[in-house]
Amino acid sequence: MTIYLAEKGLELELVEVDLASGEHKSAAFRAKNPAGLIPVLELDDGTFLPESSAIVEYLEDKFPAPTMIGGTPEMRGKIRALERIASDLAIVSGVMLKHSNPMFAKNVDQVPAVAEAVQGIVAQQLSLLEAHLGDKPFLAGERPTIADITLFSFTQAFRVRMNTTLTEGSPRLTAWYERFEKRPSAVYQVSA
Structure with a gap:
């Protein structure tokens, strides 16, 4: 959420x-989030809104500029699709690592x-994002969106x-990562 907030200027x-304790x-x-997960946003009326995607949608409605989800129905659809690919990639990559990385x-x-079974899915999703990125600086064009933030995070x-x-093995995504890593929002995240 901190990268999103910084990119949004909020x-x-x-x-x-x-979490450790x-x-x-x-x-x-x-009482704020019965699921016991972060993040949670306290709203103006004193109620609480959990889940990153719900919080982003709420903040985008409340503070529409600059948009991180697209300014037209077409762009919103494209950005949502990219964000879902990135989100799914996070899940299957996590499963792969849990079953292959000695740290776990x-x-x-x-x-x-299990790691071998999902490795093909990871490769396929990375290939989709690599092809979609093409020569653009960000997944959906000239500026970062929630899809970039999800993938970068x-x-x-x-x-x-x-x-x-x-x-690794995805040169466009590697270059994209290196560009995004230099953004002030990402630098803050690394140092936090």
């Missing part, structure tokens, strides 16, 4: 939730066949936390 009060599982936090071996009964987490480069 300054909201950010409240740290101590299990704060997100406390009764006080579950203590906490997960790793099944190499998890590829950055994999690089920083797991020393794994998903975009």
Whole structure:
């Protein structure tokens, strides 16, 4: 969410939730989000809105400029499709890593066949994004959108936390990642 907020130019009060101590599982936090997941946005009326995609939609409606989801129905559709590919890629990549990366071996009964099964899906989704990116600086054109933020957020987490480069073998996505990594919104995320 911090990359989205920075790209959007929004300054909201950010409240740290101590995941290591299990704060997100406390009764006080579950009153805000019964699922016990972050992020959660407190609305003006004192109610709470969970889930990144719902929060983005709410903020886009409330603060339409600059748009991160597209300014026309056609662009919104294209950006949603790209964001879903990136989101699905995050899920299947996570499954692949949990079943192949030694870092997870203590906490997960790793099944190499699972990693192998989803590896083809990961390669296919990366290939789709690589082809779609083409010569554009960002997935949907000349400026970043929520699709870029979704893709960057998890590829950055994999690089920083797991020393794994998903975009290896995808030269356009690698160049895209290196461009996005230099944006002020991403620099803030790395240093945070």
